[in-house]
Amino acid sequence: MIANESLAEAFKDDFLIGAAVNSRTIVSQRDLLLQHYNSLTAENEMKFESLHPAEETYTFEAADEIAAFARQNGKQLRGHTLVWHNQTPDWVFDDGHGGSADRNTVLARMKAHIDTVVGRYKGTVYCWDVVNEAVTDSGEEWLRPSKWLHTVGEDFIAQAFRFAHEADPDAQLFYNDYNECNPGKREKIYRLVKSLQEQGAPIHGIGLQGHWNLIDPSLDEIRAAIERYASLGVKLQITEMDVSMFAFDDQRTDLTAPTDEMLRLQEQRYGQFFRLFRDYKDVLTGVTFWGAADDYTWLDYFPVRGRKNWPLLFDTNQQPKGAYREVVSL
Ligand code: G3I
Numbered sequence: 474m475i476a477n478e479s480l481a482e483a484f485k486d487d488f489l490i491g492a493a494v495n496s497r498t499i500v501s502q503r504d505l506l507l508q509h510y511n512s513l514t515a516e517n518e519m520k521f522e523s524l525h526p527a528e529e530t531y532t533f534e535a536a537d538e539i540a541a542f543a544r545q546n547g548k549q550l551r552g553h554t555l556v557w558h559n560q561t562p563d564w565v566f567d568d569g570h571g572g573s574a575d576r577n578t579v580l581a582r583m584k585a586h587i588d589t590v591v592g593r594y595k596g597t598v599y600c601w602d603v604v605n606e607a608v609t610d611s612g613e614e615w616l617r618p619s620k621w622l623h624t625v626g627e628d629f630i631a632q633a634f635r636f637a638h639e640a641d642p643d644a645q646l647f648y649n650d651y652n653e654c655n656p657g658k659r660e661k662i663y664r665l666v667k668s669l670q671e672q673g674a675p676i677h678g679i680g681l682q683g684h685w686n687l688i689d690p691s692l693d694e695i696r697a698a699i700e701r702y703a704s705l706g707v708k709l710q711i712t713e714m715d716v717s718m719f720a721f722d723d724q725r726t727d728l729t730a731p732t733d734e735m736l737r738l739q740e741q742r743y744g745q746f747f748r749l750f751r752d753y754k755d756v757l758t759g760v761t762f763w764g765a766a767d768d769y770t771w772l773d774y775f776p777v778r779g780r781k782n783w784p785l786l787f788d789t790n791q792q793p794k795g796a797y798r799e800v801v802s803l
Contacts, residue, residue, distance in 0.1 A: 480786070481511035483801040487754040489549055491761030493713065496535045499542045502765045505791045512549040514712070514761055515539045516771070519552055519594075521561040525586055528564055533593065540597045551712070551761065552598035554649065555587055556633040557605040558619035566620040579624040584636045591640035600759075602649040602680055602712065603637045604630050608661040610652055615661055630665070631674040638675035649680030649712055654690035654698040663701055670705065678707050683714035684763070685746075687738045689721065692745055699749075703756045710759040711750065715784035716742050716796075717772055731783045736795055743786065744799040751803065766791040 481490040491512030492502075499506065506513070517523055518535040525531055543550040565582050568574045574582075591601065607630055609617050616622055621629045630648075637646050648666055652658045662679065669676045679702045690698075702709055718735045719725065731739075750757055764770045766787035773781055783789070786797040 477508075478801050480509040480797070480801060483803075484760070485511075487751055488710075488757050489759035489761075491549070491551065491759055492765040493553075493761065493763045494539060494542075494765070496538060498765065498769055499539060501769070502791060505765050505787060506548075507546055509787075510548065510762075510765065512551060512759055512761060513539065513543050514551040514553050516553075516763070517560070519590070520554060520557065521565070521586065523560070524590055526562055528582070531589060536594075540594055544597055549600075549759075550594070550598045551710075551759070552591070552594060552601040552644075553712075554602040554605040555590065555637060556583065556603060556621060556629065558617060558621065559606070561620070566624050573624055576625050579621070580629075580632060583621075583625075583629070583633060587633065587636040588640050591637055591644065595641045595644070598641075598644065600645040600647060600678070600710075601637055601641075603633050603646045603676075605649045606651065607648075608650065608658065608665055610655075610658055615664070628672075631669055631672050634669060634674040634676050645677045645708065646675055647678040647680045647710065647712075648676060649682060651682040651684050651713070653679075653681040653683075654694040656694065656697070659698050659701055663705065666702070666705055666707065676707065678710060678758070679705075680710050680712035682763075683711040683760075684717070685715070685742075686717040686720050687735065687742060692749060695746070696749060699753050699757070703753070708758050709753070709756050710761065711757070712759075712761050713763040714746075714760060715763045715770065715772060716746075717782055717784050719780075719782065726777055726780045729781065735783075739783075740795040740799045743796040744803065747800045747803055762786070767794075 484490050489512040490510055492510040493514045493516040495516045634646055650662050716739055718731050764785050767783040767785050768789045770784055772784050788794050
């Protein structure tokens with residue numbers, strides 16, 4: 474019966490099918506995860522602030538639990554994320570006297586973090602989002618203003634890739650970003666990765682986060698982004714996919730269930746996306762959803778805290794939606 478068909482099984486000749494998980498969902502969504510996904514990503518547990526809240530303190534419990542869940546159940550694990558402007562503690566950039574630490578100090582801290590974290594999960598994490606969201610969304614400015622950029626300079630990105638490669642020469646190293654199909658931002662990401670390659674930095678892939686909605690981006694924009702990134706000779710993954718029921722300017726907060734029209738459009742969109750992904754299966758090595766079912770999604774907290782959203786292939790009871798059927802029947 475189609476409802477029982479495993480998503481991962483349906484795409485086993487194409488690419489990995491992943492889900493973001495957290496300490497709660499590896500319990501509450503256990504059966505669903507085991508049946509439908511063959512790759513996992515920790516939603517927050519492997520971020521800098523979660524693992525390394527103070528210079529001499531590492532807190533690995535939650536991340537270890539997710540790594541053990543992946544290992545015990547034969548799931549691949551993506552590591553997310555080593556260097557990001559967000560969810561990184563202030564101590565990394567402080568000189569301890571109320572000022573900014575200097576370049577060498579911040580680089581040494583970055584290296585210590587990467588050595589320890591990548592080293593710990595060597596053999597379990599097969600792929601790291603080494604740097605996340607380092608370019609600006611719009612405007613002339615290229616790299617996002619951040620404490621990493623401010624204290625280290627532009628080469629913080631290349632350095633992060635070098636440190637990660639030293640810590641685990643077998644890991645696949647990705648640059649990961651959102652709004653990745655927007656033509657302006659797409660070119661900034663392209664330029665960044667090209668410049669990393671020219672500097673000889675070990676980069677193997679680009680992660681297209683895939684936080685999309687019923688309208689944006691267009692299929693043409695997605696295709697153009699895939700083609701452009703693939704021209705760099707790197708692997709691609711969709712790393713954080715969801716299809717929000719709300720367009721960027723949709724302010725509604727009163728819906729307690731998705732409308733039939735929303736569900737219909739979402740089915741159509743998911744079908745189009747996966748058809749497109751299949752066309753690029755030679756370069757696309759994984760499609761990860763940012764969650765497993767609509768009972769838990771970060772979009773219930775963003776951009777409007779408390780507004781329910783239904784962006785995934787399984788509903789709030791973890792039952793298959795029409796979008797799931799559309800995708801597995803391709
Ligand atoms: O840890 C605190 C907890 O102590 C507190 O009780 C609770 C109260 O709200 O907040 C907890 O922190 C939250 C954290 O998730 C852990 O649950 C933060 O408020 C919340 O902002 C944070 O959101 C995460 C977000 O990244 C932060 O930027 C989302 O769960 C996570 O899904 C989201 O993931 C990002 C990717 O890493 C990168 N790409 C975009 C994607 C979506 O924003």
